[in-house]
Amino acid sequence: MLKRWGSTLGVAIGVTVFLAGCGSGGAAPSSGSNHTTGASGNGPITLNVLYMNQAGYTDTVLQDMAKQFETKYPNVKIDFTFLPYSQMHSAILTSSAAPTAQYDVVLSDLIWTGEFAGKGYTIPLNTYVNKDIPNPQDIPQSIWGGFTVKGNIMAMPFLANFQNFYYNKKMLAEAGFTTGPRTMSEWLHQMQVLKAKHIVQYPYEDSWTQAEGLVCDYVRTAGEFGNGNLFNAQGQPVMNQGPALKALNWMHELYVDGLVNPNSLTADEPTAADAFASGQVAYNTNWTFVTGIMNTKSTSKIVGDGVVAPFPVSQGTNQSTGSASISGFQGLAIPANTPQDLRSWAWKWIQFATSPEIQAQHLQSQWPVWSTVANSPQEAKINPAYKVYETNLNAVYNRPTISNYLSVSSIIQQYTHEAIAGTVPVQQAADQMVKQIEALGQ
Incomplete structure (x- = not known):
């Protein structure tokens, strides 16, 4: 694995025992924000999600993911904003300057990781990852490294472009x-x-x-x-x-x-x-x-x-x-000014959208971040060159992670x-x- 300046990945993903499965069933996290009605957090809840309409997963694929999520959690609605890549960074900064975030989940390009971490625009996800992702080692360290700053995981890997x-x-x-x-x-x-x-x-x-x-x-x-x-x-x-x-x-x-x-x-x-x-x-x-x-x-x-x-x-x-x-990896991040009582919902969406089960449904669209999915019979059928992809993925350099x-x-x-x-x-x-x-x- 190639080392990137500023990467302290081993600290981020190797320190605890992981407890729960990705996309597991059971009760949804409760919320008491002004997006909900009722103390039990049974809704309605709207999560505002910012993504781009230029590269990565298409808006059609994202809407399909959202429909599945909304079926699982009927009290939650995913409301997307799709922007060109050139407008994404400024939109995130504008939202970060507001008292309350305009977007509860944002696409994070790995080149923004250092800035977002250094200026506190997004929150570390270590607690969520440690609790809910049982097999982080199934995501190559080259991908984790793109979203890790001083041991803090600043975004959950979503798309493995290289x-x-x-x-x-x-x-x-x-x-x-x-x-x-x-x-x-x-x-x-x-x-x-x-x-x-x-x-x-x-x-x-x-x-x-x-x-x-x-x-x-x-x-x-x-x-x-x-x-x-x-x-x-x-x-x-x-x-x-x-x-x-x-x-x-x-x-x-x-x-x-x-x-x-x-x-x-x-x-x-x-x-x-x-x-x-x-x-x-x-x-x-x-x-x-x-x-x-x-x-x-x-x-x-x-x-x-x-x-x-x-x-x-x-x-x-x-x-x-x-x-x-x-590397040209994409991650999903939670802005620091997302209301506290919406953060668990924001993570629930991130956990769902980045899960191996969901990514396995969209192999025609993008290369998955999960090694088991990338090496699955389905991927081999779609992409006979998948072993070459794996070689190049394991050989990526990241652009500098600086603020x-x-x-x-x-x-x-x-x-x-x-x-x-x-x-x-x-x-x-x-x-x-x-x-x-x-x-x-x-």
């Missing part, structure tokens, strides 16, 4: 290769041969527009060179040295040598996925949604030729995992983009990145 390495086996065969690359040098060689033989003009496309996706690809590439942690154990930025600097040089050299499509500098993830699925490029590094796109006739020209694989890594690195990926992450990310985006394009020399861009991040403080 990146895979995709290649076109037909193109590789035309170039004389029988399999995808396992090392970075092999990958470079394959791209050079594909271009030299005019099999494809640009062998690779990625999502390097100046946005959060670029940070993900930078962290993952640094991981492929041996360490995707952009901060050291003392909390200092290290983008101007070691694997992080190697990653910047690699990305820039691919651009200069015409091995990556120059459109990558303006491409987001769906654009890069479409380039791969349409047969324009031989390689794509992207989130799990690409698997469905490349295998569907209506969205792909390479059905049967697209392969999902572990990531190539620099020789001698990542030996315990054989890959290096990047000022959004400001740090903005700096990383700017200078990574400039380094790739060559508008600023790579070393100078890396040095400026570190200098400006240090100036922010913590």
